[in-house]
Each structure stands twice: as C-alpha cells, then as structure tokens.
Amino acid sequence: MGTVTLSPSVYWKGHVGTAILWYTPLYLWIATESTTLALFGLLVAVACAPLPDIDTALPVPHRGPTHTVWFLAGSIVVGSLVGGLLAPTFDVSVLIGVLAVGGAVGISLTSHVFLDALTPMGIRPFEPVAATSVSLRLVRSKNPMVNWALLIAGCVVLVGGSVSGF
Structure with missing residues (x-):
C-alpha cells in the first residue's frame, strides 16, 4: 500500500497565513469566553488551511470538488x-x-478558495x-514573496491582537 503525500506544489504558507489573518477576529472574541477553545479553533483553522489541496493526492482534478461551495458547506456543517x-x-x-x-473551518476553507480564485488557474x-x-x-x-507575506501578516496580526488585548 503506497503512502499518500501532498504535492510539493501546495503553497501552504499563503493559505495558513490567510487563514490565521481571517480567523484572528473570531479568535480574539472566542478568547473572551475560553482561551483554550480559541487556541483549539486556531489549530483547526491552521489544520484546515491546506485541506482543499488534498485533491492533489486523490483521483480527482486539482481545484475540483474540494474547491467548491458544496465542499465548504459540508465541511462547515x-x-x-x-x-x-x-x-x-x-x-x-x-x-x-x-x-x-x-x-x-469555514473561515479557513473560504480563505483558501478565495486565494485560489486570485490565481490564473482559478476555481469552479x-x-x-x-x-x-x-x-x-x-x-x-507559487509566488514565494506573496506566500511569505501572507504567513507573516497572519502571525503579526494574531500576535498583535492578542498582546494588545484587542
């Protein structure tokens, strides 16, 4: 039985950074109720950020079913x-x-699909x-500057919001 691995062309830094950036307002609000739950939600957002690209390891087209509103809706449920x-x-x-x-889950997956819509390949x-x-x-x-910038921006906004008590 073979090992399933994601393609090295999966640019996770941009997806993770954007998921963190978009999740931060909800993180800060949830933290007023439970810091532990807010951190758990953050881990879920980070874990889900590259999830739509699981299609690179499946017998389906890349940016196919896992990049649709149906996948988003089911995952959010x-x-x-x-x-x-x-x-x-x-x-x-x-x-x-x-x-x-x-x-x-919703914020993370939506941010992923949104980013992919900004590219020439796009989404359906x-x-x-x-x-x-x-x-x-x-x-x-595959633009490394954009991917790193998004990862850094997400981390800076999360830390800045957390430290400032926003």
Missing part, C-alpha cells in the same frame, strides 16, 4: 457539529463551540451545477 459536541469540554455554550470550530466554485470559472489573475500561487 461537520465542523459545527464537532464544535457543538466539544462545547462542554471547554465549559462554554454550544453556540460558542459551534462558532469557534465551525467558524474556524459551483461545479457540477455550473461550470462558471472564477479567476482574477492577480497573483501566481
């Missing part, structure tokens, strides 16, 4: 259910648990219902 079930563990209401985990977010392609052609996914 699963994340929300997990968050609701874990809420008592963090001693918070079910709503806070759903927002922390479901929100982390409504496949198989509609073949509409979305590509703003603003930046190449």
